[in-house]
Structures are given as structure tokens and as C-alpha cells.
Amino acid sequence: MITRKPGSWDFHGGIHRPDMKAMSAGRFLGKVPLPERLVIPLQQHIGTMAEPLVKAGEKVLKGQTIARVTEYIGASIHAPTSGTVVEISEQPVPHPSGLASTCIVLEADGRDEWGELPEPLPWFEELDSSVLRERIRWAGIVGLGGAAFPTSVKVNPGPDRHIDTLVINGAECEPYITCDDLLMRNQADRIVEGIRVLMHVVDAGECLIGIEDNKPEAIAAMRKAVAESDLDTTRVISVPTRYPMGGEKQLIKVLTGKEVPSHGIPAEIGVICLNVATTAAVTDAVMAGRPLLSRLVTVTGEGVKQAGNVEVPYGVLMSHVIEHVGGYSDKAYKFILGGPMMGFTLQDDEVPVTKGTNCLLVASREEAPDPDHALPCIRCGKCAEVCPAQLLPQQLYWYSRSKDLEKTQEYNLFDCIECGCCSWVCPSHIPLVQYYRFAKTETWAQEKEKQAAEEARRRHEARVERLERLERERKERLRKKKDALHKKTADSGTDPKKAAIEAAMKRVAEKKKAQAEEQKENP
Amino acid sequence: MKFPVHTSPYGQLPNSVTRLMALVLLALVPGVAALVWYFGWGVMINIVIATTTAVAAEAVILRLRHHRVKRTLMDLSAVVTAVLLAISLPPLLPWWLTVLGTLFAIVFVKHLYGGLGYNPFNPAMAAYVLLLISFPVAMTRWLPPEILANVQLTFGQTLHTILTGHLPDALTWDAVTSATPLDEMRTQLEFNKTISEIRQSPLWGDFGARGWEWVGNWFLVGGLFLLWRKVIAWQIPAGMLAGLLLTAGLFWMFDPETIPFPGFHLFSGGMILGAFFIATDPVTASTTPRGRLIYGFLIGMTVFIIRTWGGYPDAVAFAVLLMNMAAPTIDYYTQPKVFGARKEEDG
Numbered sequence: 001m002i003t004r005k006p007g008s009w010d011f012h013g014g015i016h017r018p019d020m021k022a023m024s025a026g027r028f029l030g031k032v033p034l035p036e037r038l039v040i041p042l043q044q045h046i047g048t049m050a051e052p053l054v055k056a057g058e059k060v061l062k063g064q065t066i067a068r069v070t071e072y073i074g075a076s077i078h079a080p081t082s083g084t085v086v087e088i089s090e091q092p093v094p095h096p097s098g099l100a101s102t103c104i105v106l107e108a109d110g111r112d113e114w115g116e117l118p119e120p121l122p123w124f125e126e127l128d129s130s131v132l133r134e135r136i137r138w139a140g141i142v143g144l145g146g147a148a149f150p151t152s153v154k155v156n157p158g159p160d161r162h163i164d165t166l167v168i169n170g171a172e173c174e175p176y177i178t179c180d181d182l183l184m185r186n187q188a189d190r191i192v193e194g195i196r197v198l199m200h201v202v203d204a205g206e207c208l209i210g211i212e213d214n215k216p217e218a219i220a221a222m223r224k225a226v227a228e229s230d231l232d233t234t235r236v237i238s239v240p241t242r243y244p245m246g247g248e249k250q251l252i253k254v255l256t257g258k259e260v261p262s263h264g265i266p267a268e269i270g271v272i273c274l275n276v277a278t279t280a281a282v283t284d285a286v287m288a289g290r291p292l293l294s295r296l297v298t299v300t301g302e303g304v305k306q307a308g309n310v311e312v313p314y315g316v317l318m319s320h321v322i323e324h325v326g327g328y329s330d331k332a333y334k335f336i337l338g339g340p341m342m343g344f345t346l347q348d349d350e351v352p353v354t355k356g357t358n359c360l361l362v363a364s365r366e367e368a369p370d371p372d373h374a375l376p377c378i379r380c381g382k383c384a385e386v387c388p389a390q391l392l393p394q395q396l397y398w399y400s401r402s403k404d405l406e407k408t409q410e411y412n413l414f415d416c417i418e419c420g421c422c423s424w425v426c427p428s429h430i431p432l433v434q435y436y437r438f439a440k441t442e443t444w445a446q447e448k449e450k451q452a453a454e455e456a457r458r459r460h461e462a463r464v465e466r467l468e469r470l471e472r473e474r475k476e477r478l479r480k481k482k483d484a485l486h487k488k489t490a491d492s493g494t495d496p497k498k499a500a501i502e503a504a505m506k507r508v509a510e511k512k513k514a515q516a517e518e519q520k521e522n523p
Numbered sequence: 524m525k526f527p528v529h530t531s532p533y534g535q536l537p538n539s540v541t542r543l544m545a546l547v548l549l550a551l552v553p554g555v556a557a558l559v560w561y562f563g564w565g566v567m568i569n570i571v572i573a574t575t576t577a578v579a580a581e582a583v584i585l586r587l588r589h590h591r592v593k594r595t596l597m598d599l600s601a602v603v604t605a606v607l608l609a610i611s612l613p614p615l616l617p618w619w620l621t622v623l624g625t626l627f628a629i630v631f632v633k634h635l636y637g638g639l640g641y642n643p644f645n646p647a648m649a650a651y652v653l654l655l656i657s658f659p660v661a662m663t664r665w666l667p668p669e670i671l672a673n674v675q676l677t678f679g680q681t682l683h684t685i686l687t688g689h690l691p692d693a694l695t696w697d698a699v700t701s702a703t704p705l706d707e708m709r710t711q712l713e714f715n716k717t718i719s720e721i722r723q724s725p726l727w728g729d730f731g732a733r734g735w736e737w738v739g740n741w742f743l744v745g746g747l748f749l750l751w752r753k754v755i756a757w758q759i760p761a762g763m764l765a766g767l768l769l770t771a772g773l774f775w776m777f778d779p780e781t782i783p784f785p786g787f788h789l790f791s792g793g794m795i796l797g798a799f800f801i802a803t804d805p806v807t808a809s810t811t812p813r814g815r816l817i818y819g820f821l822i823g824m825t826v827f828i829i830r831t832w833g834g835y836p837d838a839v840a841f842a843v844l845l846m847n848m849a850a851p852t853i854d855y856y857t858q859p860k861v862f863g864a865r866k867e868e869d870g
Contacts, residue, residue: 259863335526340533368533376640380805420532
């Protein structure tokens with residue numbers, strides 16, 4: 001077998017879009033000062049919503065677990081500072097729907113007083129990986145690249161799967177976003193420390209750190225940190241700048257040449273992929289016993305007076321963050337959470353920063369123009385040329401539009417990663433991703449409905465069976481009773497009813513006989 | 524502060540259907556100029572008639588369908604259809620046939636199927652075939668290229684002929700028109716002449732027919748421009764030329780005296796125009812990468828078959844329409860492998 005260099009593979013499609021990173025790259029604007037009031041959503045991760053462990057009026061200390069998930073997939077939530085719980089209620093949260101969700105509202109006391117923390121585990125190498133996973137779970141760490149999938153779940157591939165490669169994602173392919181870049185430049189050691197922990201946790205043979213080549217400072221800093229560490233199977237790989245290089249499946253393909261199976265997860269091919277900021281959070285949890293309380297957020301776009309990166313405790317309202325960097329400029333037009341390719345717009349900036357918030361992009365009208373009127377699809381196939389999942393977006397569009405959900409499945413709708421490349425290149429300006437989201441949601445709804453129907457059918461069948469069984473039992477009882485009665489009469493030899501009938505018959509017969517004789521006598 | 528809400532992605536590659544169609548029109552310029560150079564003003568007059576008809580017809584039907592007229596007309600697709608049809612027509616075709624063909628293309632082939640993006644057949648080619656079958660005499664009255672012509676028609680004479688359907692006094696159709704090279708080749712072959720005998724005629728040039736070959740070359744320039752600007756995918760022209768050359772080459776090797784040299788096919792009819800401008804119409808063509816190669820290849824092959832053994836020499840139009848029908852099926856069987864596609868389960 002020919003061995004190829006990591007990073008020498010390629011993924012299909014993708015686009016080149018001006019990366020716009022220079023506005024905020026390398027600029028750290030400090031930590032956002034704590035506001036008086038924090039709004040901490042209970043759902044900041046993929047999985048089950050956390051359940052509050054505190055009540056209104058209760059005092060909490062910084063780092064105290066204030067909400068927890070008992071199910072496997074979920075992440076704990078800690079108090080980002082000390083203070084008093086004001087209420088636990090529905091508050092606006094950053095979600096595309098604009099709907100409210102349950103949040104713990106915390107009034108900071110300004111003392112920022114730490115609660116009791118678990119002991120640091122610098123001797124992690126002597127510990128079992130399950131202990132470290134438990135620590136990661138305790139710390140409430142989720143994927144900080146934006147997806148917010150619980151990390152403790154991700155680093156647990158199960159006993160049957162062997163992990164060859166740990167991939168650390170520093171690609172940061174979305175235009176405008178530079179928080180991972182900054183972290184790599186300034187805190188490479190913290191990331192490397194996390195890699196040491198994670199290598200032990202997942203027992204991987206090698207670690208590949210993928211960084212897009214538009215971040216030379218980050219590459220240099222990471223290389224230096226790796227060289228100074230004792231990690232001899234860890235390599236920093238400069239990968240070409242092409243969106244969506246930072247997509248998990250795309251980066252793994254480019255670094256290892258392996259394709260994550262359709263509908264599958266990286267662990268199936270012996271890979272676990274984590275974002276650089278997530279890796280740094282693991283360091284804090286294990287080496288310092290500190291939970292995840294804040295994150296780096298890029299604030300950028302022509303709509304803010306000053307672009308850069310800030311450290312924000314979660315629960316701080318976005319309006320407060322914007323104020324900290326100098327406020328909006330006259331050009332502020334759209335408020336995008338995340339990057340311009342996959343982010344979503346918010347109607348209102350009075351929502352809190354959460355664990356998954358990587359970028360506040362306040363775009364001008366030129367940066368994020370209103371969508372053009374869509375024309376019919378002319379089947380030019382540009383979308384298929386750029387689709388990194390190698391789908392046929394034009395066919396998916398056709399079937400999504402006509403609500404032919406079965407066909408969308410046939411054309412692998414669920415392999416779509418919603419990267420937006422197809423919409424970006426479409427000459428007819430069709431909001432393609434929107435159609436795929438619609439089709440996915442419809443399919444889920446239908447699936448749910450189907451499950452509900454199935455459930456109802458099962459319940460109905462169970463009921464019918466129960467009724468039949470009861471009826472059977474009743475009859476059985478009746479029969480038994482009858483039989484018992486029968487037996488009794490048979491045993492005693494006289495059946496009162498039968499005897500009565502026989503007696504009656506006898507009487508009738510005698511009467512008839514008498515009548516007949518009478519007639520004979522008197523003709 | 525409140526902000527407007529839209530879905531991702533934000534922003535767009537500066538590209539549009541209008542831009543694509545405009546590039547196609549631009550790419551047609553060298554070929555059209557060559558056509559005018561060799562075959563006179565009739566080509567230009569046909570383009571004007573067809574374009575005017577197409578725009579008017581589309582405007583009316585858009586209004587009937589309650590669509591935004593101006594915005595849809597701006598996509599320029601009707602103009603492209605009109606120009607492609609017009610340059611396929613004989614330069615002296617009576618105006619009402621050009622109008623009829625254009626109306627059929629826009630109203631029947633395009634809008635009755637739902638307009639841009641929904642038509643299964645290439646409108647220009649469907650209209651061409653309609654005219655060819657319905658008006659075979661008028662549709663085969665081609666002019667000889669200017670270098671071979673006995674009579675040069677002035678602009679006024681050309682316009683007169685197109686508007687009235689009659690030649691100016693003192694001119695006869697026999698004197699003015701000639702068969703197309705494809706027609707000529709076929710007729711001569713039917714007289715049992717060999718290719719080398721046929722090619723003695725001054726009609727033939729270096730690659731194909733004189734005049735025609737240069738028109739083909741200029742369309743090729745436009746086609747390469749479209750490839751360079753990524754307006755068209757390379758698979759269709761490449762497949763089509765390969766399909767034609769391989770099939771023609773194969774038969775030619777066995778029988779060079781009755782099967783013309785493959786290059787003849789390239790430069791004597793509408794092959795180059797067809798390969799780069801007509802078969803590449805995205806709406807009616809195959810859309811998968813492999814499918815496009817197959818689609819093009821089959822068109823090329825069909826062109827050779829029709830030209831060699833078919834009833835009409837105008838093979839490109841028929842071949843394109845036939846493969847338009849096959850395109851959905853080709854697409855179905857040539858879906859690309861998705862990222863991370865699992866191997867077929869055993870059994």
C-alpha cells in the first residue's frame with residue numbers, strides 16, 4: 001500500500017469565498033465585564049435539556065453545577081459567576097425559531113467567588129479513561145466549534161472500537177470567524193495539554209491537527225508548542241483554505257484519506273475529531289478542575305465599530321458584548337450568529353451567549369444582502385459541482401419542493417451538511433439549503449407521526465387482545481361453572497330441572513291417555 | 524436593536540441566469556459574424572425576426588400565466604432560444620416560417636411545459652424539427668457560401684425575399700440557392716459516387732465544406748470561451764465529439780469510399796454549434812458528470828447514424844431531441860457516489 005502524507009487527500013467541491021478574517025484576526029479585546037444579570041439557558045447542547053438543581057432565591061458560587069442532565073447525551077451547566085438565582089423561567093434564547101426556552105436567571109453579586117472545585121488531575125496518565133470522561137462530563141464540555149455536541153459522549157467510542165487517529169480541528173473555514181485562530185496563536189500550550197489528555201482518554205496512536213493555510217501564525221504557534229511537548233506522534237498539518245474544510249467529515253478525509261460512512265460517525269473508521277477550543281476546555285477540566293464557564297467569541301462585520309475577539313462567560317446578553325466592543329456602526333443591518341455560510345440571523349440582540357456561540361457577525365447590507373428573487377432551476381449542475389457531500393442538490397431541490405420525501409431519502413438528503421455551498425453558487429438564487437432543512441424537518445415530523453401511529457396501533461392491538469382475553473376468560477369461567485354444575489347433578493344422579501320436565505311430560509302423557517280413553521268411551 | 528431575519532448562507536456568488544445567458548449570446552458572436560460573412564444578411568434578419576417574436580410571445584404568455592413579465596424576460600433565455608433557432612434556419616426562409624417556429628418554441632415547447640427550467644425538450648431544436656418536417660422545401664433552400672455563390676444578394680434583395688417569400692425578378696431559386704454540404708454528400712453518395720470523387724467538387728474545403736468549416740471554427744472559439752468561463756460543462760461537448768468521431772472513424776476505417784472522413788462531420792453541418800451551444804442547454808440535458816458524458820456521446824453517435832442512414836441529413840436536431848428524452852433515465856443511473864457511501868451489503 002502506498003502511504004500518503006496526511007493532508008494530501010482532497011474532498012469534492014467546496015467554494016472559495018473571501019475569508020474576511022483580517023478584520024478581527026489576532027485581535028483580543030479582553031474579557032467582557034460581568035453584567036449584573038445573566039441568562040443561562042438550560043439547553044446549550046445537543047441532547048436532553050438540563051434540569052435545574054437550584055431554586056429561585058438560592059445563592060450560588062462560581063463554578064457550581066446549577067443544572068444537570070441524567071440522560072447519557074447532555075451537558076451540565078455551571079454558574080459563570082457567584083450570585084443569586086432570580087428566577088427559572090422562559091427567556092428568549094439564540095435559536096433560529098426565535099422561540100423562548102427555560103433559563104436560569106442569575107443576579108451577579110460582583111464578588112465572582114469560586115465554589116468548591118474537584119481536585120486537578122495532573123497525573124491523568126495513571127487514571128482510567130472512564131475517570132477522565134467523567135471529569136469531562138462534569139465540566140459540561142461540548143463541541144465549541146458551534147455544534148455543541150457533548151464531548152464526554154464523543155470521546156467514548158465504546159469498547160469495540162479502536163481509535164487510530166485523534167483529529168484536532170483548527171481549520172476554522174467559515175469566513176469572518178477568528179476565535180480559534182486567536183486561541184491557537186495565544187494559547188497553543190493549553191491546546192497541546194488537552195491533546196495529551198485526549199490521547200490518553202481515547203488511546204489513539206496519532207494526532208493530526210488540521211489548520212487552514214490562511215492562518216500561518218496559528219500554524220507556527222501550534223508547531224512550536226507541539227515540538228516543545230512530549231507528543232511525538234502529533235503533527236500540525238497545514239490544509240488548503242477551502243470552505244467547508246472545517247466540516248468534520250471533510251477535514252478527516254483530507255487528513256487521513258478516510259471517509260466517514262454515510263449516516264455514520266468518525267469513530268466507525270477509527271477517528272475522533274474535536275475542535276481546538278474544546279480541547280483547551282478539556283485541559284481546564286482535567287488539569288485545573290475547572291468547568292466550562294466562558295468562551296472566545298469573534299465579534300465582527302462592518303456593522304460593529306470595532307471587530308475582534310472577546311472572552312465571554314455564557315449567559316451574558318449579546319447586546320452587552322456588542323456594547324463592550326464599542327457598539328454598532330451605522331452600517332449594522334443583519335445580526336448573524338455564526339459565520340455567513342451556516343450561521344443564522346437573530347431578530348434581537350437581547351439573547352445570551354451560549355457554549356455554542358462562536359461568532360457575532362453584524363453584517364452590513366453589502367455583506368449580507370437580502371436574497372434575490374429566486375428563478376426556476378435551470379439544472380446547470382453548479383450545485384453538484386460544489387457539494388462536499390457529493391449529492392445532487394438540484395434533484396434534492398426538485399423533490400423537496402414537491403414534498404416527495406421518499407425520493408429525497410433516495411437522493412441521500414440526510415448526508416447534506418447544510419454547508420450552503422449550493423445556495424452560494426446557484427445562478428437562479430434558490431435558497432436550496434432552506435428547502436433541505438424543510439424536507440428534513442418534514443421527514444422527522446413524518447417519522448414521529450409514523451412512530452405515534454405505530455404506537456397507537458400497538459396500543460389498539462393490545463387493547464383488542466386484552467378484551468378478547470377477558471372475554472375468553474369470562475367464557476372459560478362460565479364454562480367451568482357450568483361444567484361444575486353439570487358434574488354436580490351428574491354426581492347426585494338427579495337433575496332437578498330434568499326431573500321436573502320429566503314429571504311434567506309424564507303428566508301430559510297421562511292426561512292425553514285419559515282424554516283418549518274418554519273419547520273412546522263417548523264417541 | 525431589531526434585525527431582519529433570513530436563512531443562510533448570506534451573500535451570493537455574483538452570478539445569475541441572466542449573466543449565463545448573456546455569456547452564451549456573447550459567445551455566439553464570432554460564429555454568427557462568420558455566418559453573416561459567408562451567407563449574407565438573411566442570417567441577421569432571421570435573428571431579428573426570431574428575437575422580436577420570442578420576446579413578444581414570452582411577454583404575452585407570462586401575462587397570461589400571471590408571472591412578472593419584465594423580470595422573467597430579463598433572464599434572456601427567450602433571446603437565446605430565438606438566436607439558436609434563427610441561425611439554424613436557411614438565410615432566405617420566409618419570415619412567417621421563422622415566426623411560426625419561434626412561436627412554437629416559446630409557447631408550446633417552453634411555456635406549455637411550465638417555462639424556463641421545466642421544458643423537457645430543447646425549444647430551438649423542437650421548432651427546427653417542426654419546420655423541417657412541415658416545410659421541407661423551404662427549409663432545405665440553403666445559400667452557398669459567399670465564395671461559391673453565382674449571385675450575391677444585396678441587403679434589400681434579401682429582405683425582399685424574406686418578407687415576400689419570392690426572389691426579386693430575374694432571379695431563380697436554382698440560381699441562388701444550393702443544397703447544404705450534408706445534403707450534397709448524401710445525394711452524391713446515393714448516385715453511387717465515391718467520397719474521393721465527391722470531394723473533387725469545389726464545395727469542399729480543408730476539413731469539411733468550404734465556408735461552413737470556418738463557421739464551425741468560429742463557433743468553436745465561442746464554445747471554448749464558454750468552457751473557460753465555466754458556463755458549460757466540458758463533458759457534453761467532449762462526449763458528443765468523441766461519440767461522433769469514434770463511431771464515424773470506426774466505419775470510415777472499414778469503408779473510406781462511402782463513409783466520409785470523420786472530420787467532415789465536424790465541420791460541415793451544425794455539429795460544433797450543437798456540441799457547444801445546443802446539447803449543452805442545461806435544462807434539457809443530463810446533469811450528472813458521468814451522465815453528461817454519456818448523453819453527449821450518445822448524441823454524437825446518433826448524429827453519425829442519422830447522417831449516414833437516416834432520412835434527413837439534419838441530424839443534430841433529431842439526435843438532441845432523442846437524447847432529451849433519455850436524459851432523466853441517464854441521470855437516474857449515473858448518480859455520483861455520495862460521500863462515505865457504504866459498500867453494498869452482501870447478498
